[in-house]
Amino acid sequence: MKLYEFEGMQIFAQTGIAIPQQVVIQSIEELEKTYDLLRKGSVVVKAQTLAGKRGKAGAIKFCDTKSATKNAIKQMLNKAILNETATKLIVAEKLTVKKEYYLGLIFSQELRSPVLILSTKGGIDIEETEKLHPEIVHKFPINILEGIDEKIAKQFSKTAQFQENEINELARILVKFYKAFSDFDMKMAEINPLIKTKENKFIAADAVIVLDEAAEYRYKIKFPQRMGIGRELTPIEIAAKKIDEEDYRGVAGRTYIDLDGDIGVLASGGGASITCVDALISYGGKPANYTEYSGNPSAEKVEKLARVVLSKKELNGLWIIGGTANFTRIDITIGGIIKALKEIKPKFPIVVRRGGQGEKEAFAMLNQAAKDYGLDISCYDDTTPMTVSAKILADKVRNYKERCRK
Amino acid sequence: MSILINENTRILVQGITGNEGTRATKFMLAYGSKVVAGVTPGKGGQSVESVPVYNSIKEALVKHPEINCSVILVPPKFAKAAMLEAIENKIKLINIITEFIPIHDVAECIAKAKLAGCIIIGPTSVGIISPGKCKIGVIGGDTNKAYMQGNIGIISKSGGMSSETAYIFKLAGIGQSTVVSIGGDVVNGFSFKDALEMFEKDPETKAVVIFGEIGGTYEEEAAAFIKAKEFTKPCAAFISGKFAEALPNVTLGHAGAIIEGGKGSRESKVKALREAGVMVAEVHHELVDLIKKALKIWLATHILR
Incomplete structure (x- = not known):
C-alpha cells in the first residue's frame, strides 16, 4: 500500500527523523493554519497524490505571500492532478537548501534482503542519477538479521562519500530510517531529498513509502484503504x-x-x-x-x-x-x-x-x-x-x- | 530421479489440525505421500487422518526421526514462528503454502534457513509433485489429473498455472519429472535459478518449462544462469502479465506481479530469456510445441555427438 507524503511524514516524525514544519490542508477555510509558517518565511504547497513526479505536474508551488499561498491552494485542492483528485495539500516551511541527498530502502528479490541506496545527489529521480552518474549511487545489501546499527551506518556513509563532518549525523538518521522500515513493515521507502539546510540540519523533505499489505494486522498506524490504481475508481x-x-x-x-x-x-x-x-x-x-x-x-x-x-x-x-x-x-x-x-x-x-x-x-x-x-x-x-x-x-x-x- | 521430493520423502505437516492443513494432509495421503506426523501447538495427542499430532517439532522428531520435509499451512500471523521452528530443528526441506506472510518475516526466515542449510520453498507455493513418487502441499488437489510421470520439469510462480501448464503437456502425451510451485511473492526462498540448478543434475529431466510473471527479477536471474551455461537442457518459458503492464501499480492476483520503477517488465524478462537461448511462448499453450521442437533438436545433436 503506497502512502501519501503526509502519511509517510507521520511515520518519520514518530521515529525521530526530522521533517519540515508543516500543516495538512483539506479546505480553503483552513488557510489560516498556514499563517504561522508564512510569518517565518516562504512556504511550499504540495498536492498529495500517490503518483510521483509532482514537480513536473505543477503540483508543487513555492509561495511568499498569503495571497500567493491562497491561489496555490485554490489551484490544486480538489483538482485532478496526476490522474487523482488531490483532496489534501501539505503547506510546509520552505527550507534553505545547502545540499540534497538521497536515501532509499527496498527489498532485492535476488538477494532476498533489503538494500540501502545512498547518493550525495538527491532531489531528482534516483534512476536519472544512476544513468548520468552511476558512481555516486551506492547500494548496500543489508543483513536482515543484523539490520543497520550506527557502526555500519557510518561505514556506509563513508563509502557513499558523504563529508567527514556529516557522517555522525547521517549515521543516526540511517539507523532511524532502517528502524522505521522494519518496524512499520515497509516494502520500500525513500527520502528524496534529505535536505541539509544552511543551518546544517538534516530534514526529510519528502516521503515515498510502500507498506506491506500482508502485515496490515500489525500496522502501528492505521491508514485508510486505497486502490493504488493511479486513477479514481469508475x-x-x-x-x-x-x-x-x-x-x-x-x-x-x-x-x-x-x-x-x-x-x-x-x-x-x-x-x-x-x-x-x-x-x-x-x-x-x-x-x-x-x-x-x-x-x-x-x-x-x-x-x-x-x-x-x-x-x-x-x-x-x-x-x-x-x-x-x-x-x-x-x-x-x-x-x-x-x-x-x-x-x-x-x-x-x-x-x-x-x-x-x-x-x-x-x-x-x-x-x-x-x-x-x-x-x-x-x-x-x-x-x-x-x-x-x-x-x-x-x-x-x-x-x-x-x-x-x- | 526427480528433484526435491521422491519416494523417500517423509513429511511433517505444520498446522495439520487447521482446515487447510487437514485438507492438504488428505490430498497427500491419497496420493501415497508419506505423511508421518503433524504439529499444532496445544493439540498434541490428537490425530488427523490417522496421522499423529504433536505439540512441537522436537516432540515429533523424537518419535519420527526420519522426517526430512515440512509443509507449513498455518495462518500468516503464525507463519514466522512455524518457519523458525522448522529451521531450528534442521528440517531440510520446508515448503510454505501459507499466503500473505509479511515480507520482513519471510526475508528473516530465509536468512536463517540459509545459515542452517535448509531449503525454503514458497511462501504462496501450492506445493511440489514428482508424479508417481510423492507430492507435498495442495498441488493437484484431489484429482491429480494434470500430472503424469515423465521427463519435463516445470517451475511456476503461479500455483493454478502449475497444474494448467502440466496439463497441456499431459494432453500432448508428455509427463513431468517434478513440478515446483515456487510462489509469486516479492521475496521467496526458492527461485527459478535454484530449480534449474537441480534440474540440470537430474537425469530424468530432459527439458524445463518456466511459468513466469511480471515483477521481480527471478526470470532475469534464470536467464543469466542459462546464458552462463550453468543450465544446458532445452528450456521454454511463458511470462504472463502483458496486459497488466499497461496498468501501473495494480496488483492482479499475485503480490509479485507489481511493477515498480519499470524493472521486472515482461519485455525485460522475454529479452533476457531469448538472449540466453530460451524459447519464449507468446501464448501459453504454445509452450508444448516449443518443447517438442527443442527436444527433437536436443536429442538429434546429442545422438550426433
Whole structure:
C-alpha cells in the first residue's frame, strides 16, 4: 500500500527523523493554519497524490505571500492532478537548501534482503542519477538479521562519500530510517531529498513509502484503504468492489478493472486470468474488463459480478474462463452467471471454458439456458487449453461484429 | 530421479489440525505421500487422518526421526514462528503454502534457513509433485489429473498455472519429472535459478518449462544462469502479465506481479530469456510445441555427438 507524503511524514516524525514544519490542508477555510509558517518565511504547497513526479505536474508551488499561498491552494485542492483528485495539500516551511541527498530502502528479490541506496545527489529521480552518474549511487545489501546499527551506518556513509563532518549525523538518521522500515513493515521507502539546510540540519523533505499489505494486522498506524490504481475508481469498479465486501464467501470482484474493449471477462484464478486476458489480446480480442473470482464464492456473489460485467455498454462477447478448479464448484458458480444471462439475454457469442467439480452439470445447464433463451453459448472442458478458447472467442466475436454490420 | 521430493520423502505437516492443513494432509495421503506426523501447538495427542499430532517439532522428531520435509499451512500471523521452528530443528526441506506472510518475516526466515542449510520453498507455493513418487502441499488437489510421470520439469510462480501448464503437456502425451510451485511473492526462498540448478543434475529431466510473471527479477536471474551455461537442457518459458503492464501499480492476483520503477517488465524478462537461448511462448499453450521442437533438436545433436 503506497502512502501519501503526509502519511509517510507521520511515520518519520514518530521515529525521530526530522521533517519540515508543516500543516495538512483539506479546505480553503483552513488557510489560516498556514499563517504561522508564512510569518517565518516562504512556504511550499504540495498536492498529495500517490503518483510521483509532482514537480513536473505543477503540483508543487513555492509561495511568499498569503495571497500567493491562497491561489496555490485554490489551484490544486480538489483538482485532478496526476490522474487523482488531490483532496489534501501539505503547506510546509520552505527550507534553505545547502545540499540534497538521497536515501532509499527496498527489498532485492535476488538477494532476498533489503538494500540501502545512498547518493550525495538527491532531489531528482534516483534512476536519472544512476544513468548520468552511476558512481555516486551506492547500494548496500543489508543483513536482515543484523539490520543497520550506527557502526555500519557510518561505514556506509563513508563509502557513499558523504563529508567527514556529516557522517555522525547521517549515521543516526540511517539507523532511524532502517528502524522505521522494519518496524512499520515497509516494502520500500525513500527520502528524496534529505535536505541539509544552511543551518546544517538534516530534514526529510519528502516521503515515498510502500507498506506491506500482508502485515496490515500489525500496522502501528492505521491508514485508510486505497486502490493504488493511479486513477479514481469508475462506478462499475466501485460496484464490483462492493460485491466482495458484502459477502465473505470466496472472492469475487475484489479486483475489477474497467478496460476499453468489447469482450466481457469472467475469469477464475489469479495466474490463469492474467494468462488468459493476455492470450485474448494476442488473438485480436479486446477485453472490456479484468476481473477474477476464486475460492468457491457463492452463486449470488458470482451472479452479481456477472451483472456488473454485463452492465458494460456495447459488449460483443463474453468469456467465462478458468483453469481446473481445485475447490470452486463449477455448477454453483456457473449457476449464478446463468441467472444473470437469463434476464439480460445477450445476443453476442459466449464462450465457456471451465473444469472442475460439477462441470458436467454446469455445461448441461448452460446448454439448456442457450436453448430456452436463444443464447449463443459454446462450452469447452479442460481438454481444450484455456488459451485456445481465447482464439475461438476472438474469432466468434469478429464474425458476430461482421454479421451485425450487415 | 526427480528433484526435491521422491519416494523417500517423509513429511511433517505444520498446522495439520487447521482446515487447510487437514485438507492438504488428505490430498497427500491419497496420493501415497508419506505423511508421518503433524504439529499444532496445544493439540498434541490428537490425530488427523490417522496421522499423529504433536505439540512441537522436537516432540515429533523424537518419535519420527526420519522426517526430512515440512509443509507449513498455518495462518500468516503464525507463519514466522512455524518457519523458525522448522529451521531450528534442521528440517531440510520446508515448503510454505501459507499466503500473505509479511515480507520482513519471510526475508528473516530465509536468512536463517540459509545459515542452517535448509531449503525454503514458497511462501504462496501450492506445493511440489514428482508424479508417481510423492507430492507435498495442495498441488493437484484431489484429482491429480494434470500430472503424469515423465521427463519435463516445470517451475511456476503461479500455483493454478502449475497444474494448467502440466496439463497441456499431459494432453500432448508428455509427463513431468517434478513440478515446483515456487510462489509469486516479492521475496521467496526458492527461485527459478535454484530449480534449474537441480534440474540440470537430474537425469530424468530432459527439458524445463518456466511459468513466469511480471515483477521481480527471478526470470532475469534464470536467464543469466542459462546464458552462463550453468543450465544446458532445452528450456521454454511463458511470462504472463502483458496486459497488466499497461496498468501501473495494480496488483492482479499475485503480490509479485507489481511493477515498480519499470524493472521486472515482461519485455525485460522475454529479452533476457531469448538472449540466453530460451524459447519464449507468446501464448501459453504454445509452450508444448516449443518443447517438442527443442527436444527433437536436443536429442538429434546429442545422438550426433
